[in-house]
Amino acid sequence: MSRLPFFCAQRHGLEMKIRSGGHDYEGLSYISKSNKVPFFLLDMFKLRYIDVDLESESAWVQAGATLGEVYYEISERSRIHGFPAGVCPTVGVGGHLSGGGYGNMMRKYGLSVDNIIDAKVVDVNGIILDRKSMGEDMFWAIRGGGGGASFGVVIAYRIKLVQVPETVTIFRVEKTLEENATESVYAWQEIAHKLHEDLFIRLILEVETVLRQDYEKPLELRSRPCSSETLRDFSEL
């Protein structure tokens, strides 16, 4: 990565926004809350190389890769390795691994940040640092400090691969209030955390939305705001 953006920002008094997957809920990677400081966007989307090394059970993943790409590359190399991170495949590595990263394997393996073993970060002077040269304090801070933007630009993370079974069973149960969903929620709160760590149960409370295309043909849909797949479905109506 070139040092030019840093010099450019400093010389011209510009704010630099860093965007990897662009999934920040508040748009921190591409909007400015203050109109006074002009900004430019450093887009990491071309830095998406993923290098899986099964011998060391680790991988270097560049910040612009998506979680889906990480999962796919690992699964191409091994049926018994995975990485604990979020459920949305289009979330970017850069923001996700800088902020925590929870997903279906968190009961067994913790968060993504618990499984990072090294990183390459460009600091404000344009110097590329790794874990050794940045020191343990900064390495700790970039794993959860809310976007490495506070500390530098993360180019890549070295992640620890975890063991997964070759076959995984999944199931999905949907219940409405009329079908005693309230009792299921209560039971989930009581027992989900006491079950064996190989069993992960995720509970999603959703609003059932009724959309009317026209008055003749009412349509009933379950709204699932976190799924880009569903957003596509809605737009086709």
Ligand SMILES: Cc1cc2nc3c(=O)[nH]c(=O)nc-3n(C[C@H](O)[C@H](O)[C@H](O)COP(=O)(O)OP(=O)(O)OC[C@H]3O[C@@H](n4cnc5c(N)ncnc54)[C@H](O)[C@@H]3O)c2cc1C
């Ligand atoms: C649809 C959806 C589903 C989600 N699902 C999950 C989930 O299952 N689990 C979970 O834990 N979270 C989930 N999230 C939250 C998501 O992990 C965070 O919003 C995350 O910060 C997004 O990372 P990004 O790279 O896509 O976003 P971006 O908007 O690109 O970046 C987010 C923040 O990190 C900074 N940043 C980005 N790249 C870099 C970099 N290379 N160096 C330094 N700073 C950088 C940005 O400046 C910004 O402040 C979800 C979000 C959405 C929108």
